[in-house]
Amino acid sequence: MIRQVCLSDAQSICNIYNEYIENSTITFEETPVTAEEMTKRIEEATRNYPWLVYETDKRVVGYVYARRWRERAAYRNSVEAGIYLHPEFVGKGIGTEMMKELLKVLKEKSFHVVISGIALPNAASIELCEKFGFIKVAHFNEVGYKFDRWIDVGYWELIL
16 A cells, blocks of 8 residues: 555664665665654655655555755756665565656646656666656766765656
8 A cells, every 4th residue: 555654654664775775775875764864854855745655564665755856946846756665575566556656646746857866787776767758868977986886876857
């Protein structure tokens, strides 16, 4: 079931996100996030942007969100989207369901552009974005450094 995030979801979201922080280059954060910090992020983001969770058997197993793309006022109709799934639930269609719902909500709220930054390589995230019509618009070489190696980042864009 997809639903709006609640502040009480912060620890479950941390459990998912911290797995990616500690074991992947999907996020460039390097220090695990506390439930208190995640609560602040949820509070701030949901003032203006959607944040959804996927719950099964009363357990949050994934989340998807939008956030401000850039600070300047002229960017107000553009958002950056992110999605994270508990590793046990990757490849089961949950990401597709969540992205579909996020894009629907963003369109209803009259956002115009959705941008997704992807640390490369990441075939699953690229496939998910392109399934919804995102197109690659940028590739930055070696802009991230994690786990003693340089990481490229690509950007995909969807006009709603």
